[in-house]
Structure formats: structure tokens, C-alpha cells
Amino acid sequence: MIVAAGTGTAASITGRGIVKTFGGFTAVDGLNLDIRSGEFVSLIGPSGCGKSTFMLMAAGLIPVTAGELLVDGKALTSPLTDIGIVFQDHLLLEFRTALENVLLQAEIRHLPLEPARARALELFAKLGISHAADRYPKQLSGGMRQRVSIARALIHDPSVLMMDEPFGALDAITRTQIRHDLEMLWLETGKTVVFITHSIEEAIGLSDRVLVMSPTPGRVVDEIAIELPRPRPAHLGDYPSFNTHSDRIHDAFRRFGVIKY
Numbered sequence: 525m526i527v528a529a530g531t532g533t534a535a536s537i538t539g540r541g542i543v544k545t546f547g548g549f550t551a552v553d554g555l556n557l558d559i560r561s562g563e564f565v566s567l568i569g570p571s572g573c574g575k576s577t578f579m580l581m582a583a584g585l586i587p588v589t590a591g592e593l594l595v596d597g598k599a600l601t602s603p604l605t606d607i608g609i610v611f612q613d614h615l616l617l618e619f620r621t622a623l624e625n626v627l628l629q630a631e632i633r634h635l636p637l638e639p640a641r642a643r644a645l646e647l648f649a650k651l652g653i654s655h656a657a658d659r660y661p662k663q664l665s666g667g668m669r670q671r672v673s674i675a676r677a678l679i680h681d682p683s684v685l686m687m688d689e690p691f692g693a694l695d696a697i698t699r700t701q702i703r704h705d706l707e708m709l710w711l712e713t714g715k716t717v718v719f720i721t722h723s724i725e726e727a728i729g730l731s732d733r734v735l736v737m738s739p740t741p742g743r744v745v746d747e748i749a750i751e752l753p754r755p756r757p758a759h760l761g762d763y764p765s766f767n768t769h770s771d772r773i774h775d776a777f778r779r780f781g782v783i784k785y
């Protein structure tokens with residue numbers, strides 16, 4: 525599919541009574557949510573509760589079995605193209621440099637290459653990896669590879685950024701820094717971000733709202749507005765309300781027997 529650059533705006537995502545079955549197995553059952561344009565929303569929930577499945581449905585990559593999924597008020601009928609996606613695995617091509625990996629996205633989308641190169645270098649600078657532009661993925665650390673993946677997801681200025689446990693494989697220190705760098709980039713670009721994570725700290729540290737999901741079949745069981753000032757500090761425990769939010773998420777998981785102590 526040939527598509528143009530993104531609109532540069534931010535899209536809203538609405539789910540109403542979403543059900544997803546795979547054969548006889550129900551992965552998602554009655555999921556409702558509203559993600560506002562330009563909002564940073566995390567989905568947190570136990571392993572296998574349907575977070576990635578929701579993301580694939582919201583990207584239009586797999587159909588819903590029942591219910592409604594709307595992007596900017598319109599029913600999704602085909603894959604979203606005005607979107608960037610970052611997965612836990614960086615999925616970079618080993619035979620292309622970091623810059624060439626990012627530009628591949630522009631090539632596939634038939635975007636003019638010189639402006640794309642300039643934007644890629646600008647994103648690299650904001651993500652602190654200018655020095656790595658000409659390196660191959662195997663010459664980069666895990667954190668640097670994920671930064672390249674973020675640049676690749678944003679090169680076409682999409683309305684929505686979806687991130688599926690993007691920092692799950694990184695060490696705690698790298699995660700803390702990359703979280704901040706992502707937040708700064710988001711504050712500047714104002715994209716709608718759907719962020720899937722297992723980390724309570726990451727969810728609270730990044731989000732405007734945290735949506736807590738039940739175990740399988742997944743649905744949203746709690747919604748927590750995070751009103752901490754931005755940019756958020758590395759040490760979130762500085763804010764008493766961090767513990768309040770964190771306790772509330774832990775309590776939800778205890779109620780569902782996901783945490784037993």
C-alpha cells in the first residue's frame with residue numbers, strides 16, 4: 525500500500541464493547557475505552573490479557589470479532605497508515621545502518637528522501653543518537669536500537685504512536701532515561717500515544733491516564749488519571765501520589781489474583 529506522510533495531527537481512538545475471539549478462545553471481551561487526541565495512555569495488565577491483541581485491532585491489522593473501534597470517530601475498515609509502531613523487539617534490518625533503517629520507512633511510503641533524511645537526523649539528535657546514524661544495528665546497544673525504532677516510527681509524522689512493551693528488554697537505568705526522552709519528544713510533538721507495558725512505574729511515569737486490564741479475557745477494569753507535573757522526575761517516589769496510584773494498580777491485580785501477596 526502506498527501512502528503519504530502523516531497528517532501531523534493526533535487521532536482519537538474509541539473502543540465500544542470490543543470482543544476478539546481466536547477460534548473458540550475469547551482473548552478480549554467487552555473492552556471499552558476512549559483515548560483522546562494527543563493523549564498519552566498506557567495499557568497495563570497481566571500477561572496474556574489481550575493488550576497486544578487490542579493494539580493490533582486498533583492499528584487495523586486484525587479485525588474485531590464484535591464491537592466498534594473508531595479512529596477519529598470513523599470505523600476502522602483497513603490498516604491504519606497514519607501510525608507508527610514500536611515493538612519490544614527493535615526489528616531493525618541488520619544490513620542497513622541506523623539512518624538507512626529509518627529511511628526505509630520513508631522509501632516504502634514514497635516520501636521525498638531529502639526532507640526525510642533531515643527529519644531522521646533531527647529525531648536522532650532529539651533521541652541522543654546522532655553519533656550512531658551510520659552504525660549498523662549490531663554496533664548499537666539495546667537502548668540505542670530502541671531509539672532508532674522510535675525514530676523510524678515517527679519519521680512520517682503519524683497521528684498515532686503505538687508502543688508494545690518497547691522498553692521491556694532494557695535494563696532499569698536505560699529504561700529510566702529513555703522514558704524521559706520519549707516524554708520530551710511526546711511533549712514536543714503532541715501525538716496520541718498508546719503505550720503497552722507491564723511496568724507500573726513506567727505507566728505512571730509516562731501517562732496522562734493508565735488503563736488497567738483484567739486477566740483473560742481482557743477488558744478495562746480501572747482508569748487512573750495521572751496528574752503529576754511534566755516532565756516527570758526519574759525518581760517518581762518523590763511524589764506521594766505516585767504511591768497512591770501504584771497501590772491502586774497493585775490492588776486491582778490482587779483482586780484478580782494476579783498478585784497473591
Ligand SMILES: Nc1ncnc2c1ncn2[C@@H]1O[C@H](COP(=O)(O)OP(=O)(O)OP(=O)(O)O)[C@@H](O)[C@H]1O
Pocket residue numbers: 546549551569570571572573574575576577578740
Ligand atoms: N493469533 C492468535 N491465535 C490464537 N490465540 C491468540 C492469537 N493472538 C493472541 N492469542 C491469545 O490471546 C491472548 C491475548 O494475547 P496478547 O498477546 O494480546 O496478550 P498480552 O496481554 O499482550 O500478553 P503479554 O503481556 O504476555 O505480551 C493470549 O492468550 C494469546 O495466546
